[in-house]
Amino acid sequence: MASNLSLHLSFLVSTLFIVTTLSSHKHTTLLNVTSSLHQAHQILTSTPNLLEQSTPTTTPTPHLLQSSTSFSLHLHPRETLLNSNSPNYKTLVLARLARDSARVTSLHLKLQLALTSLARSDLHPTRPEDLSAPVSSGIGQGSGEYFSRVAVGNPPKPFFMVIDTGSDVNWLQCKPCSDCYQQTDPIYDPTASSSYAPLTCDAQQCQNLETSACRNQRCLYQVSYGDGSFTVGEYVTETVSLGSGSVNRVAIGCGHDNEGLFVGAAGLLGLGGGPLSLTNQIKATSFSYCLVDRDSGKSSTLEFNSPRPSDSVTAQLIKNQKLNTFYYIKLTGFSVGGEAISVPPETFDVDQSGAGGVIVDSGTAITRLRTQAYEAVRDAFRRMTQNLRSAEGVALFDTCYDMSSLQTVRVPTVAFHFGGGQTWNLPAKNYLIPVDGAGTYCFAFAPTSSPLSIIGNVQQQGTRVSFDLANSVVGFSPNKC
Numbered sequence: 001m002a003s004n005l006s007l008h009l010s011f012l013v014s015t016l017f018i019v020t021t022l023s024s025h026k027h028t029t030l031l032n033v034t035s036s037l038h039q040a041h042q043i044l045t046s047t048p049n050l051l052e053q054s055t056p057t058t059t060p061t062p063h064l065l066q067s068s069t070s071f072s073l074h075l076h077p078r079e080t081l082l083n084s085n086s087p088n089y090k091t092l093v094l095a096r097l098a099r100d101s102a103r104v105t106s107l108h109l110k111l112q113l114a115l116t117s118l119a120r121s122d123l124h125p126t127r128p129e130d131l132s133a134p135v136s137s138g139i140g141q142g143s144g145e146y147f148s149r150v151a152v153g154n155p156p157k158p159f160f161m162v163i164d165t166g167s168d169v170n171w172l173q174c175k176p177c178s179d180c181y182q183q184t185d186p187i188y189d190p191t192a193s194s195s196y197a198p199l200t201c202d203a204q205q206c207q208n209l210e211t212s213a214c215r216n217q218r219c220l221y222q223v224s225y226g227d228g229s230f231t232v233g234e235y236v237t238e239t240v241s242l243g244s245g246s247v248n249r250v251a252i253g254c255g256h257d258n259e260g261l262f263v264g265a266a267g268l269l270g271l272g273g274g275p276l277s278l279t280n281q282i283k284a285t286s287f288s289y290c291l292v293d294r295d296s297g298k299s300s301t302l303e304f305n306s307p308r309p310s311d312s313v314t315a316q317l318i319k320n321q322k323l324n325t326f327y328y329i330k331l332t333g334f335s336v337g338g339e340a341i342s343v344p345p346e347t348f349d350v351d352q353s354g355a356g357g358v359i360v361d362s363g364t365a366i367t368r369l370r371t372q373a374y375e376a377v378r379d380a381f382r383r384m385t386q387n388l389r390s391a392e393g394v395a396l397f398d399t400c401y402d403m404s405s406l407q408t409v410r411v412p413t414v415a416f417h418f419g420g421g422q423t424w425n426l427p428a429k430n431y432l433i434p435v436d437g438a439g440t441y442c443f444a445f446a447p448t449s450s451p452l453s454i455i456g457n458v459q460q461q462g463t464r465v466s467f468d469l470a471n472s473v474v475g476f477s478p479n480k481c
Helices: 002-026 032-045 051-056 091-116 371-383
Strands: 027-030 071-077 145-151 157-164 170-173 212-215 219-224 228-243 244-259 269-270 286-290 299-303 315-320 333-335 359-360 367-370 400-402 408-412 414-418 420-427 432-434 440-443 445-447 453-455 463-468 473-478
Touching: 027 032, 032 408, 032 432, 315 414, 315 420, 315 463, 333 371, 367 371, 371 445
Parallel strands: 157 269, 170 244, 359 453, 367 445
Antiparallel strands: 027 408, 071 145, 071 299, 145 157, 145 228, 170 269, 212 219, 219 228, 228 244, 286 299, 286 463, 315 473, 333 414, 367 453, 400 440, 414 420, 432 440, 463 473
């Protein structure tokens, strides 16, 4: 009897241990420390010749794109275009984080100006001589993290352009330069293009600019960023070639004075929600991208009018009546290690004034959460990782670990929750990232005192993010690069 009871208890303990272990693994995910550190070292030693790879030996004649046409472009991380010359990986990370802070400042300022109507040119007319400003920072605006190859003009000339879901105005550096930064491609020459056409001051595209002026009946534009960087020039229309197709009369800034901006790229493609963005000008019903790891030498794709993957985790796309550039989504909460994080439901709402909310942004690297939400997520993660050796914080990161002696490690899952029971589980490498070459990893979220939260591109890497504009949803599909 006693023997049977002992066997029965032993069986129960064994079963409980197995169930507990399986349950534990169900809410954990594996981080490959060795692989990510190897990749971090590789980015410092690789010297890709992306310009040579991306320039065709002959210039194709693109066909005219229709609004329903599906097409795609290659995307490249910043480091595949630029030789960073960083002495070590930590220096590279700190430079990235400095750019990222400038980027976040820029987005917050853009929203603040929109809410107070200070940026509206119809309320504050601008004189041509006012379209200039000193540069207050050499860091740059910070959204130059992913580039695509786009051709402009007739005949088409290829240029590397930053893609940016937080901007609307498309622009590129333009001869003659009063002040142009260094770029990889030759600077665009409007006299060499038969499709270059200046916009008049009464053109609708000119009226839609936040900051514009008029000189000799030609429209002038200015786009300023939160760190003091800016681009100024003529607002024109041009033929833009995307893949094997082209679009005529796309409104684009021909920047003669461009300071503190995106060294390496020729300009910017605005993929925001406003009327001047590329997506609206080509009347795209959807677009999507998959961002490869910025330490990877691989490329991915930017696609227009392609169907959203059937296995997408979807979030409702929300309109902010005060600012149509940003892509707001309905975020209901988080879980860490399978445990729901207690956050007041209104934390991520857009209020009646247009403040608050959560945006998905391709240019911001590190996800910013309102302080209360960040601390709740961070504290839960810390509590579940007490088995890991802690390390000192680095820059904006306050939760870091010494993984120098590890090859792989299991860590708690981190997940975003959306309406309708939709859950987006992040892979471990999207929230635990190396910050040096020695094995220090940090929890890649950060707090913000602003009511605006931002889902950044570190969290998006390896996931196809689909902006289904026709159905007002954003889809997240892991492993669809």
